[in-house]
Amino acid sequence: xxxxxKRLPHTDAVVIGLGWAGSIIAKEMxxxxxxxxxxxxxxxxxxxxxxxxxxxxxELRYARRQELMLQTVQNTVTxxxxxxxxxxxxxxxGSFHPGNGTGGAGLHWAGITWRFQPxxxxxxxxxxxxxxxxxxxxxxxxxxxTDWSEMExxxxxxxxxxxxxxxxxxxxxxxxxxxxxxxxxRTRDYPTGPxxxxxxxxxxxxxxxxxxxxxxxxxxxxxxxxxxNIYGMQMGxxxxxGFCTNYGCANLSKxxxxxxxxxxxxxxQGFTARTxxxxxxxxxxxxxxxxxxxxxxDSDGQEWFQPADIVVSAAFTFENVRLMLLSGxxxxxxxxxxxxxxxxxxxxxxxxxxxxxxxxKEFNSFIGGGAIGMAIDETNNDNFDHSGLGFVGGGSTRxxxxxxxxxxxxxxxxxxxKWGSKWKQATTENYxxxxxxxxxxxxxxxxxxxxxxxxxxxDRLGRPLLRVTFDFPENDLRMSQYVTDKIEEIGRAMNxxxxxxxxxxxxxxxxxxxxxxxxxxxxxxxxxxxxxxxxYLQSWQVPxxxxxxxxxxxxxxxxxxxGTVGALAVKAAWAITRDYLKAPHQPLVQA
Amino acid sequence: MKPVLIAALLAGTAAHAQDFxxxxxxxxxAITADCAACHTGDAGEFAGGxxxxxxxxxxxxxxxxPDQATGIGRWTKEEFRRxxxxxxxxxxxxxxxxxxxxxxxxxxxxxxxxxFDYLQTVPAxxxxxxxxxxxxxxxMRVALxxxxxxxxxxxxxxxxxxxxxxxxxxxxIVMGPGHCAACHSPRNLTGGEKTGDDFLTGATLENxxxxxxxxxxxxxxxxxxxxxxxxxxKTGHNAYDTASGxxxxxxxxxxxxxxxxxxxxxxxxxxxxxxxxxxxxxAPDPLDAQSASMQAGAAIYGDRCSACHAADGEGVAGLYPKxxxxxxxxxxxxxxxxxxxxxxxxxxxxxAAPTGPVMPSFGATLDNAQVAAVLDYIRNSWGNAxxxxxxxxxxxxxxxxxxQ
Numbered sequence: 001x002x003x004x005x006k007r008l009p010h011t012d013a014v015v016i017g018l019g020w021a022g023s024i025i026a027k028e029m030x031x032x033x034x035x036x037x038x039x040x041x042x043x044x045x046x047x048x049x050x051x052x053x054x055x056x057x058x059e060l061r062y063a064r065r066q067e068l069m070l071q072t073v074q075n076t077v078t079x080x081x082x083x084x085x086x087x088x089x090x091x092x093x094g095s096f097h098p099g100n101g102t103g104g105a106g107l108h109w110a111g112i113t114w115r116f117q118p119x120x121x122x123x124x125x126x127x128x129x130x131x132x133x134x135x136x137x138x139x140x141x142x143x144x145x146t147d148w149s150e151m152e153x154x155x156x157x158x159x160x161x162x163x164x165x166x167x168x169x170x171x172x173x174x175x176x177x178x179x180x181x182x183x184x185x186r187t188r189d190y191p192t193g194p195x196x197x198x199x200x201x202x203x204x205x206x207x208x209x210x211x212x213x214x215x216x217x218x219x220x221x222x223x224x225x226x227x228x229n230i231y232g233m234q235m236g237x238x239x240x241x242g243f244c245t246n247y248g249c250a251n252l253s254k255x256x257x258x259x260x261x262x263x264x265x266x267x268x269q270g271f272t273a274r275t276x277x278x279x280x281x282x283x284x285x286x287x288x289x290x291x292x293x294x295x296x297x298d299s300d301g302q303e304w305f306q307p308a309d310i311v312v313s314a315a316f317t318f319e320n321v322r323l324m325l326l327s328g329x330x331x332x333x334x335x336x337x338x339x340x341x342x343x344x345x346x347x348x349x350x351x352x353x354x355x356x357x358x359x360x361k362e363f364n365s366f367i368g369g370g371a372i373g374m375a376i377d378e379t380n381n382d383n384f385d386h387s388g389l390g391f392v393g394g395g396s397t398r399x400x401x402x403x404x405x406x407x408x409x410x411x412x413x414x415x416x417x418k419w420g421s422k423w424k425q426a427t428t429e430n431y432x433x434x435x436x437x438x439x440x441x442x443x444x445x446x447x448x449x450x451x452x453x454x455x456x457x458x459d460r461l462g463r464p465l466l467r468v469t470f471d472f473p474e475n476d477l478r479m480s481q482y483v484t485d486k487i488e489e490i491g492r493a494m495n496x497x498x499x500x501x502x503x504x505x506x507x508x509x510x511x512x513x514x515x516x517x518x519x520x521x522x523x524x525x526x527x528x529x530x531x532x533x534x535x536y537l538q539s540w541q542v543p544x545x546x547x548x549x550x551x552x553x554x555x556x557x558x559x560x561x562x563g564t565v566g567a568l569a570v571k572a573a574w575a576i577t578r579d580y581l582k583a584p585h586q587p588l589v590q591a
Numbered sequence: 592m593k594p595v596l597i598a599a600l601l602a603g604t605a606a607h608a609q610d611f612x613x614x615x616x617x618x619x620x621a622i623t624a625d626c627a628a629c630h631t632g633d634a635g636e637f638a639g640g641x642x643x644x645x646x647x648x649x650x651x652x653x654x655x656x657p658d659q660a661t662g663i664g665r666w667t668k669e670e671f672r673r674x675x676x677x678x679x680x681x682x683x684x685x686x687x688x689x690x691x692x693x694x695x696x697x698x699x700x701x702x703x704x705x706x707f708d709y710l711q712t713v714p715a716x717x718x719x720x721x722x723x724x725x726x727x728x729x730x731m732r733v734a735l736x737x738x739x740x741x742x743x744x745x746x747x748x749x750x751x752x753x754x755x756x757x758x759x760x761x762x763x764i765v766m767g768p769g770h771c772a773a774c775h776s777p778r779n780l781t782g783g784e785k786t787g788d789d790f791l792t793g794a795t796l797e798n799x800x801x802x803x804x805x806x807x808x809x810x811x812x813x814x815x816x817x818x819x820x821x822x823x824x825k826t827g828h829n830a831y832d833t834a835s836g837x838x839x840x841x842x843x844x845x846x847x848x849x850x851x852x853x854x855x856x857x858x859x860x861x862x863x864x865x866x867x868x869x870x871x872x873x874a875p876d877p878l879d880a881q882s883a884s885m886q887a888g889a890a891i892y893g894d895r896c897s898a899c900h901a902a903d904g905e906g907v908a909g910l911y912p913k914x915x916x917x918x919x920x921x922x923x924x925x926x927x928x929x930x931x932x933x934x935x936x937x938x939x940x941x942x943a944a945p946t947g948p949v950m951p952s953f954g955a956t957l958d959n960a961q962v963a964a965v966l967d968y969i970r971n972s973w974g975n976a977x978x979x980x981x982x983x984x985x986x987x988x989x990x991x992x993x994x995q
Binding site: 049052053054226228231236239250251259267 | 907
C-alpha cells in the first residue's frame with residue numbers, strides 16, 4: 001500500500017475513470033443493483049454549467065490552451081521512436097489529446113462512430129489465411145478472441161446510448177443503397193437518421209460516386225435530430241456551430257458520458273462519484289490474483305483506500321496501461337523476446353490527407369460539426385485486394401469539415417509567405433475556397449512498438465511516467481502512399497486549382513496533432529501469454545479486475561476507435577452483470 | 592427459514608394495518624402538499640430552516656419533525672389541524688401566511704390528520720428555527736389578526752355535483768394540498784391570494800412570474816392537451832415550457848412523484864377550468880414586424896436563440912421550449928422571460944427526464960434594450976401577440992437580480 005491511506009467503507013465495485021467506458025459500466029452495474037463508486041482524476045463537468053453557448057465557442061481557451069485536456073503538469077508521457085533512444089517527456093500535448101474530467105476524451109471528440117468490420121476481430125488469422133507469407137513478418141498482429149456475433153449486439157446497444165446518426169448499409173446481410181456496403185451485418189438501422197452534409201462533403205460524394213465509389217454518411221454521434229436514449233437522456237440536433245472537436249457541446253448535440261449517461265446515473269441510489277481523485281494503484285492480495293480495491297489520492301493530497309469486490313479500470317489507454325504496470329498486473333512486455341502482456345501491441349493511427357484549393361467554389365468553411373460529412377470505404381482495411389501490394393491495411397476516406405476556427409484554420413497554398421501582407425491576402429482568398437479529403441488509416445502492431453514505465457521521469461506524485469516507444473511500421477508507410485494516391489485521384493477529379501498531398505512519411509513526431517487514437521498496450525485475446533484480458537475484458541491474472549478501453553485493441557483498423565470502446569464497455573458490463581456475479585472471482589474464460 | 596420470516600412479517604403488518612395505511616396516505620399527501628419545499632433544509636428531513644423570500648421580508652420554514660422541544664412532538668392532531676388549516680400554532684401564536692394555510696383550509700380533516708400521522712413517524716431532529724426574520728413592525732405577529740380578517744376564508748372544499756369525479760378530484764388537489772394558488776394567483780396589497788375571477792391567473796414573486804394556469808386558451812393552459820399538462824407536471828417539461836426556478840423545485844420535490852391518477856385528475860380540471868371562469872380576453876394585435884425593436888429582436892433571435900428554439904420558434908420537443916403559441920411567452924407580465932434571458936435558468940431534472948437542459952444567461956452580452964427587443968420579437972412572431980416590453984422594466988429586473 002502507498003503511504004498511510006485512510007480506509008473507506010467497502011463497496012461492491014469501484015470504477016476508475018468516468019469517461020465513456022467507466023460511465024457505461026458503472027450505470028449498468030448500478031442498474032443491476034450493485035453499489036458503485038466512480039473515481040475520476042479530473043473535475044465533474046456538466047453541460048449547462050460548463051458550456052454556456054455564450055462562452056463555449058472560445059478557440060483560445062479550448063483549442064489553443066486545451067482547457068478540456070489533461071494538464072501535463074498533472075500527468076504526461078515520455079516519448080521516443082525506438083529502444084535505442086532516451087525518451088523525453090511531452091510538456092505540451094501535440095500528437096494526441098488525452099482528456100480529463102467526467103466525459104474524458106469522449107467529451108472533446110469529433111463524434112465519428114464506426115463499428116469495426118467482422119474480419120477485424122480475427123485479423124491475424126484472416127490476413128494469414130488470405131495472404132500467407134506476403135504479410136510483413138515484423139508485424140505482430142493478433143486476433144481479439146471475440147467475434148461478430150458477440151460484438152454486434154454490443155455495438156447496437158452503444159448506438160442506442162449515443163443516439164448515433166447514420167444510414168445502414170447492411171441489415172441482416174441485405175446491402176442497402178446509401179449506406180456503407182462494407183459494414184458487417186447489423187440487426188437494425190441507426191437510432192437517428194443521417195446528418196445533412198455541408199457543401200464540401202456533398203461535392204466529394206458526388207464526384208466519388210461518378211468514379212464508381214459508394215459514398216455514405218459518416219456515422220455520427222453529433223446528432224441529426226432530437227433523441228432520447230435508453231437511459232432517458234435527451235439530446236438535440238446539431239446546429240453546425242463549428243466548435244466541435246476540442247470543445248464541449250452546449251447544445252446537447254454531441255454524445256458523451258456527460259450528455260448520455262452521468263446525469264441519469266448520478267441521480268441513482270447506489271452510485272457515488274468522487275472527482276479530482278487520482279488512482280495510484282490497484283491493490284491485490286498477497287499472491288496477486290485478487291484485487292482488494294484501489295488506492296487513490298484526493299485533491300488535498302490525502303490518500304484513501306477504497307475496498308471493493310470488483311475493480312473496473314476504465315481510464316484512457318495510457319493510464320490504464322500505466323496502472324497495470326504500477327500494480328504488477330501482467331508481465332511487462334519485452335521487445336527483445338516478444339514476451340509479456342503489459343505494454344504489448346501499442347498502436348496509433350496513420351493520418352493522411354489531400355488539400356484542395358479552388359477558384360470557383362465557396363465552402364462557407366466556418367460552419368460544420370465533427371463527424372458531419374461523407375465517406376467511402378473502398379480504400380479501407382481489406383476492402384480492396386492487397387495481393388502484391390507489399391502492405392496490409394488501409395483507411396476510411398472522409399470529407400467532414402469540422403468548422404474552421406479563426407486562429408487555427410488558415411489554409412494557404414504551398415509557396416505562400418508565412419507572414420505579412422501576402423500571407424494575409426492569401427488567407428482571405430483561400431479561407432472559403434479550400435477543403436481537404438482525409439484518410440484515417442490503420443496502424444498495425446510491430447515488435448518494437450510498446451509501452452513501459454519510464455526509468456527517468458516521474459509525475460508530481462513520484463510515480464514513473466509512461467514511456468511510449470513508437471515509430472510508423474514500414475507496412476503502414478507503404479499503405480499511406482497507396483491510399484493517398486487513391487484520394488488524390490478523387491481530389492483531381494474535383495478539378496481544383498491546386499492540390500497538396502500529405503501522406504504519412506518518416507518518423508512519428510510528437511509535435512503536430514495527428515490523432516488521439518492511441519490503442520493497445522493491454523490487449524484482449526484468447527491466449528493469456530499474449531493478452532492481458534479475455535474477451536470479456538476480464539484480467540487473466542486477476543479475475544475480479546476488468547480493464548476496458550482502447551488499450552484492448554491488438555491493432556487499430558482504419559476507423560476511429562470510440563464506437564468500439566463503447567461496445568467493449570457494454571460487453572464488459574454485460575459480462576459482469578449477467579455472468580460474473582453468478583460466480584464471483586471466477587474467470588469467465590478458462591485459460 | 593424464509594417462509595417463517597414472511598409469516599412473521601405478515602403478522603406484524605396485520606396488527607398495524609390501520610396505522611400503516613394512514614402513514615402511507617400521509618406520506619403521499621406530504622409530497623403532494625410539498626411540505627419539504629419549506630421544511631426540509633440542511634438540518635434534515637422536515638427539520639425546517641429553509642428561508643422563503645417574501646415581499647415583506649424573510650420567513651423560515653419551521654421544524655415539523657416529532658422532536659419534543661423544537662418540533663411538533665408534543666402537538667395533538669387537533670393542534671396540527673388548526674395550524675395547517677387556520678394558521679395557529681399549538682401555543683396559539685399565529686403563523687405567517689408564507690405557510691399557505693388559506694389553501695390548505697380546503698383539505699379534509701382526514702387528509703391533514705394523515706399528514707400528521709406520517710410526520711410522527713419521521714426521525715425527530717433537534718433543530719431550533721427562528722421562523723420570523725421580518726423587519727418591525729411586520730415581525731409583530733399581532734398584525735396577523737388583521738391579515739387573517741381580510742384574507743382568511745373558512746373555505747372548506749365543496750364538491751360540484753355537475754362535474755365529473757375526476758374534475759372534482761383535480762380541483763381538490765389544486766385548491767387544497769397542491770396549493771397552486773399560492774404562486775399562481777395574484778395577491779392583494781397585504782399579500783393575500785386573490786380569488787374569484789383572479790384565481791390562478793398568474794402572479795409575480797421573487798422575480799419569477801408564475802403564469803396563468805386557467806383554462807384560457809391563449810394565456811392559460813387551455814390550449815395544452817391533458818397529456819401535455821401531465822408531462823409538464825411529471826417531467827418538468829413539455830413542448831411549450833420547461834419548469835424553471837421555484838416550479839422546477841416543485842416538480843422535482845412534488846409533482847414528479849404524484850400518482851398517475853392524481854396527475855390525470857389535475858390535468859382534467861386545469862384543462863376544463865372553473866365553471867364560471869371569465870371569457871377569454873381578446874388577443875392584442877401583434878407589434879408591427881417592421882418596428883425598430885422587432886427588427887433588432889429578429890436579428891438577435893437569429894444569432895443567439897434560433898440554434899435551440901429553432902428559426903420558427905418550434906423548439907425541440909421536451910428539450911428546448913416551443914415559443915410559438917406558448918402561454919408563458921405571451922403573458923402580460925414578461926418578468927420570467929426577462930429573467931431567464933438575463934440570468935439563465937437550469938431546468939429541474941427528474942428521474943423520468945434526467946437531462947435538465949439549461950437556458951444560458953445573456954446578461955453579459957445583451958443590454959436592456961436588446962433584451963426587450965428580443966422579447967418583443969418572440970412575443971409577437973409566429974402568431975404570438977403580446978404587449979411591448981419596456982426597456983426600463985428590464986433594467987430594474989437586472990438590478991434586482993444583481994442584488995438578490
